[in-house]
């Protein structure tokens with residue numbers, strides 16, 4: 001088939017906030033214990049952090065990592081994870097029916113974040129706790145006053161404040177599964193009061209209020225409006241969460257799901273702007289898509305996990321090649337919405353629905369590692385508008401799904417990078433590119449595999465991996481492929 005992508009360098013979407021390449025580590029399964037931290041590991045550093053995992057995290061250039069949850073945070077006492085280890089309580093984690101030893105807390109995690117060259121996006125517990133404890137945590141992390149919580153941090157060995165800039169006001173508080181689930185009105189009041197105390201403690205922080213846990217929540221829309229009306233002046237971002245999957249093994253349908261993400265973002269941005277107009281405010285609320293990924297493979301096996309285990313294998317989705325295409329298109333969608341999405345977190349980073357997996361004898365990367373690596377490496381700069389001409393297909397639930405989806409980024413060094421996916425399962429696409437006069441295609445990296453269900457594993461870590469395509473007269477996107485096209489000035 002023939003397809004066209006037209007780019008006008010003067011038609012910009014927005015500067016890209018690098019934090020859209022953020023990720024997430026929750027106290028859940030083997031994310032922390034066994035994943036980033038394993039003192040007996042052959043690669044462990046002096047604090048017990050796995051250096052093999054740190055190397056892969058650094059390769060992904062993750063600018064921001066959300067911590068410590070997730071559902072976990074809604075039952076968490078942050079003080080349990082501070083101070084001498086021998087005094088830390090072992091507790092039930094009601095969110096994941098696991099045992100939490102508190103060996104790792106904010107003190108250790110900020111050490112890990114330094115080693116990973118990343119910033120922490122800290123979530124506070126608005127489930128079982130409230131504004132006072134949230135404010136105390138801000139003091140503990142960010143203040144250099146001679147007061148109780150800042151002194152407590154010093155006593156624990158950290159003279160310098162951690163300087164955590166972005167804070168989440170709870171997690172998925174609209175969900176009945178959440179510890180301390182709230183109605184929209186209850187959450188809006190609680191978040192407003194927590195926000196006041198947190199910003200009074202440190203006015204330099206940015207706050208993210210919970211939006212809906214997904215597009216299909218019965219309260220979607222009303223929840224956002226209620227929260228925004230109450231918290232508009234306190235917050236900087238509203239959150240969105242979404243997971244995608246192919247439980248019915250319908251690949252054309254699955255490949256169309258990134259369109260749902262696009263619609264979700266645009267609908268929430270519209271709601272933010274309606275409330276802005278209602279309030280006659282000059283302030284724009286931007287979006288934090290702070291949980292997104294594919295998540296469905298592990299659902300059945302998770303039901304077999306015994307309750308009250310320590311670091312059980314939970315949410316360990318093994319991603320196949322078609323999942324990587326979907327993750328690539330979700331990244332394209334985030335780039336194309338860079339004017340409103342300023343933070344996004346691939347959920348999660350290690351072992352739990354993750355691009356990086358560990359075993360006791362090493363680590364390996366999943367198929368989804370690659371589109372994330374490419375976007376995080378080459379997707380920085382300014383997002384440009386693209387005009388795409390191509391055929392479409394229909395699924396039972398979605399009409400007119402374009403075969404080609406793409407985004408274009410003008411990188412800071414003047415290179416233009418185009419990310420493109422060909423959704424067609426059987427036809428390659430010959431690309432007609434316009435607007436790139438004066439540029440030449442320098443590199444074409446492709447992730448493509450005959451078997452849509454192919455996976456990587458510790459024994460076959462390179463089963464699915466990218467390759468370089470020869471540069472010809474025309475760029476050709478193979479059937480069902482993820483592509484990175486890099487154009488340099490002639």
Ligand code: AHR
Pocket residue numbers: 026069070071072171172291347348
């Ligand atoms: O990322 C896994 C879980 O998904 C998180 O704990 C929760 O916020 C969401 O439902």
